[in-house]
Amino acid sequence: MRMPVIWAAIAVGCHIGLAAQQVPTFRSRVDLVELDVSVLDEHRRPVRGLTRGDFTVLEDGTAQEVALFEAIDVPDPVAPPAAWMRDVTPDVDTNETRVTRLWAIVLDDALIPLHPYAIKTSVMAARQVIDQLGPQDLAALIFTTDSRKAQDFTNDRTKLLATLEQFHPGWASWRPPPQGVRINVDAQFHTGSVLTLRNTLEILSEQAHHRKAVVWISPGFGLFHFDESTIADALSSNRMLEVGLDVMKLARVVNVPIYGVSPCGLLPVEMPRAASVDTCVTATSGGRATLFGLSTSSGGRPLMDTNDVDTEIPSIFVENSSYYMLGYYPTNARTDGRLRRIEVKTPRDGARVRTRSSYTAPRRPAEPAKSVNEALGRVTAAPIPLAEMPMRATAAPFALPGNARMASVAVALGIREPVPAKAGADRVEVVTELRIGAYTTEGDDKATQRSTARVLLRPGADGDAEYEALSRINLPPGRFRLRIAAHNSVAAKVGSVTVDVIVPDFAREPASLSGVVLGVTPGRPSAPRDLFAPAMPVVPTTQREFGAGDRATAFFEVYQRAGTPVDAALNVRIVDGLDRVALTDTVAIAAGQFTPARTLATAPVRYDVPVDRLAPGRYLLTLEVNILGQALRRDVQFTVK
Numbered sequence: 001m002r003m004p005v006i007w008a009a010i011a012v013g014c015h016i017g018l019a020a021q022q023v024p025t026f027r028s029r030v031d032l033v034e035l036d037v038s039v040l041d042e043h044r045r046p047v048r049g050l051t052r053g054d055f056t057v058l059e060d061g062t063a064q065e066v067a068l069f070e071a072i073d074v075p076d077p078v079a080p081p082a083a084w085m086r087d088v089t090p091d092v093d094t095n096e097t098r099v100t101r102l103w104a105i106v107l108d109d110a111l112i113p114l115h116p117y118a119i120k121t122s123v124m125a126a127r128q129v130i131d132q133l134g135p136q137d138l139a140a141l142i143f144t145t146d147s148r149k150a151q152d153f154t155n156d157r158t159k160l161l162a163t164l165e166q167f168h169p170g171w172a173s174w175r176p177p178p179q180g181v182r183i184n185v186d187a188q189f190h191t192g193s194v195l196t197l198r199n200t201l202e203i204l205s206e207q208a209h210h211r212k213a214v215v216w217i218s219p220g221f222g223l224f225h226f227d228e229s230t231i232a233d234a235l236s237s238n239r240m241l242e243v244g245l246d247v248m249k250l251a252r253v254v255n256v257p258i259y260g261v262s263p264c265g266l267l268p269v270e271m272p273r274a275a276s277v278d279t280c281v282t283a284t285s286g287g288r289a290t291l292f293g294l295s296t297s298s299g300g301r302p303l304m305d306t307n308d309v310d311t312e313i314p315s316i317f318v319e320n321s322s323y324y325m326l327g328y329y330p331t332n333a334r335t336d337g338r339l340r341r342i343e344v345k346t347p348r349d350g351a352r353v354r355t356r357s358s359y360t361a362p363r364r365p366a367e368p369a370k371s372v373n374e375a376l377g378r379v380t381a382a383p384i385p386l387a388e389m390p391m392r393a394t395a396a397p398f399a400l401p402g403n404a405r406m407a408s409v410a411v412a413l414g415i416r417e418p419v420p421a422k423a424g425a426d427r428v429e430v431v432t433e434l435r436i437g438a439y440t441t442e443g444d445d446k447a448t449q450r451s452t453a454r455v456l457l458r459p460g461a462d463g464d465a466e467y468e469a470l471s472r473i474n475l476p477p478g479r480f481r482l483r484i485a486a487h488n489s490v491a492a493k494v495g496s497v498t499v500d501v502i503v504p505d506f507a508r509e510p511a512s513l514s515g516v517v518l519g520v521t522p523g524r525p526s527a528p529r530d531l532f533a534p535a536m537p538v539v540p541t542t543q544r545e546f547g548a549g550d551r552a553t554a555f556f557e558v559y560q561r562a563g564t565p566v567d568a569a570l571n572v573r574i575v576d577g578l579d580r581v582a583l584t585d586t587v588a589i590a591a592g593q594f595t596p597a598r599t600l601a602t603a604p605v606r607y608d609v610p611v612d613r614l615a616p617g618r619y620l621l622t623l624e625v626n627i628l629g630q631a632l633r634r635d636v637q638f639t640v641k
Contacts, residue, residue, distance in 0.1 A: 031329065033328055033359060034208045034209065035355045036255065037323060037325075038354040040319065042350050042352075051069075052069040057328055058343040059341070061343075062331060064330065066326055067327055067328050067329055069325070074322065083579060084635075089156050091516065091637070092392050093500075095390065096392075097135070099138050102210045102213075103137060105126055105140065105215050106215070108193050108216070109143045110169075112263050113219070114170025121263045125313060126215075126217060135155070138154060140154070146166075149441065151163035152441070159500065172283075174186065174282045175282070194290075197214070198250065200214055201250045201256055203383065205254035205256070214259065215261060218287065220260065220288055247294055248297045251298035251299070253357050255299070255355050257299040259302070260294060262303065265306055284304075334361065372433050372487045376485040380484075385496045386485075389415055389416075389493045391414065392414040393414070395412075396514060396540070402597075406474050407477070407503045408474055408535075412541055413542070415432065428456070429455070430457060430490050431454050432469045433451075433489075434451045440478060449473040454528075455525045457525070468542060477505035479500070481499070506600060513558055516634045517536065517556070518552060519538025520553070521553075523541055523543070537606055546639070547640075554608075554636065557604050559601065566591055566627065567588070567590055568603070570587040570589055575619065587605075589625070617640060622635050
């Protein structure tokens with residue numbers, strides 16, 4: 001079974017040195033051993049207010065000096081004043097949001113039975129986790145069988161809920177093989193379930209700086225001849241289930257609690273007896289030991305034997321709402337590849353300390369990247385953006401002229417960097433090397449694009465410089481995650497940001513829309529400034545905050561499949577931060593505006609956003625094209641200063 005991109009990628013396990021040199025220096029994370037430490041009381045509530053002196057860190061029994069200490073309290077989610085702020089996906093992504101927790105929601109479509117109550121409970125539990133996400137959380141939604149539909153790490157509630165809608169369980173039958181048949185037809189689904197769980201933990205183990213947890217919505221894996229009462233007996237009875245022991249060990253080693261959620265719970269007593277009920281009962285009893293054992297041994301807890309899962313999920317977030325980041329430089333600096341055991345203690349009475357139990361020292365010192373390209377390649381291999389340089393990115397697919405089955409994805413990358421001191425006396429050229437990797441949800445590296453942007457900073461500039469690097473990458477129809485890495489020549493820094501993009505199948509749809517790009521005058525310095533000329537009348541920008549003197553323009557294309565074009569209409573709607581309509585407009589798109597081609601007729605649409613007519617605040621611009629009985633929509637969030 002193939003794994004989604006977040007599991008197929010190998011995290012780099014390094015950070016960037018800050019020395020001003022042409023090639024960034026990569027150092028091994030073992031230089032500083034970082035620990036996320038959770039301290040819970042007897043009621044599993046976080047113990048807050050501890051200081052550096054309240055912790056003792058031991059490596060192989062030897063006390064270590066705590067060089068890094070930070071107490072982290074995760075803010076609760078706050079309901080926005082307008083529903084669109086929660087429900088509409090911004091078209092610009094950034095690496096500037098501090099991430100404090102990573103949540104992996106593993107929805108076991110392989111083993112969750114095709115039973116109405118089990119499906120309802122599973123969806124409700126996953127939705128509850130998504131609704132509880134805070135502003136500094138990232139979550140991934142993974143299916144154990146159909147990994148094509150997985151959602152990579154994101155803070156976007158809309159994307160996660162859209163992925164949840166594609167949940168279709170019932171792959172496993174949870175029935176014993178017929179008498180005399182020694183092959184279990186469900187074995188592959190049990191294997192896929194536990195392997196996905198192990199791969200999830202392996203990837204999470206590579207991510208420092210964050211608290212991590214797995215919400216495993218599953219009846220648990222098992223085989224029908226299990227009648228043992230303990231997890232150890234069950235696991236030892238079959239090689240496949242021995243992988244479960246690996247999961248159990250790995251979860252403890254890397255300090256990732258597993259919260260197993262049973263989808264069947266306690267079946268309602270009034271439910272009529274049927275084959276689907278039997279399946280749910282069999283699944284619950286067959287996997288019960290693994291669900292309980294992996295949850296408790298990892299430091300998490302199982303949510304089973306209850307029909308009130310929705311009221312239990314918030315307590316998981318409470319447990320993980322406060323933790324401590326500790327770091328130390330090992331007194332044992334040998335690169336011998338050996339296991340080092342870690343123990344963290346606190347004198348607080350009744351407190352339970354959870355952290356990783358060990359790490360493996362490297363076998364050789366980490367080698368620096370030999371080139372900028374190698375440095376960019378290491379960064380794009382990591383599933384979590386690197387915020388060494390503050391970056392923002394937007395990506396918009398347009399039909400590729402002459403090849404409607406492909407799209408040219410326009411990419412704008414906004415970068416903010418301190419202006420070098422010598423910019424005060426002379427113009428400074430900043431050379432930015434870009435690398436864009438396009439990954440499918442199954443982990444395939446579909447395409448890679450490298451480009452260079454050269455931007456001149458004006459003399460006398462001070463403070464931070466904001467500029468934009470432009471690029472494009474050609475992709476077929478599908479859903480992709482773009483990992484964009486950039487290297488700044490002046491600061492010798494590398495940063496990365498990720499953008500999700502859906503490329504429509506323009507040639508197959510009767511009518512479709514491109515993505516939307518925004519241009520602004522006067523704009524930030526950008527390069528190559530003529531990259532998209534004459535394809536579009538604006539220079540794409542990531543800028544979404546405009547002043548009264550700015551002229552903002554939205555540009556997109558409308559497509560009709562080959563034939564005689566028909567008229568269309570653009571309906572424009574702008575609502576403010578209180579969900580009040582601030583402006584409506586209608587623009588005719590006549591059939592004569594379409595330029596026919598062999599497969600597609602194309603009409604470019606340019607709309608000037610009336611920034612000067614709007615009061616300061618946040619807004620949602622909705623562009624809806626009515627054509628051939630369809631209402632095709634694009635949304636853009638922006639702010640007026």
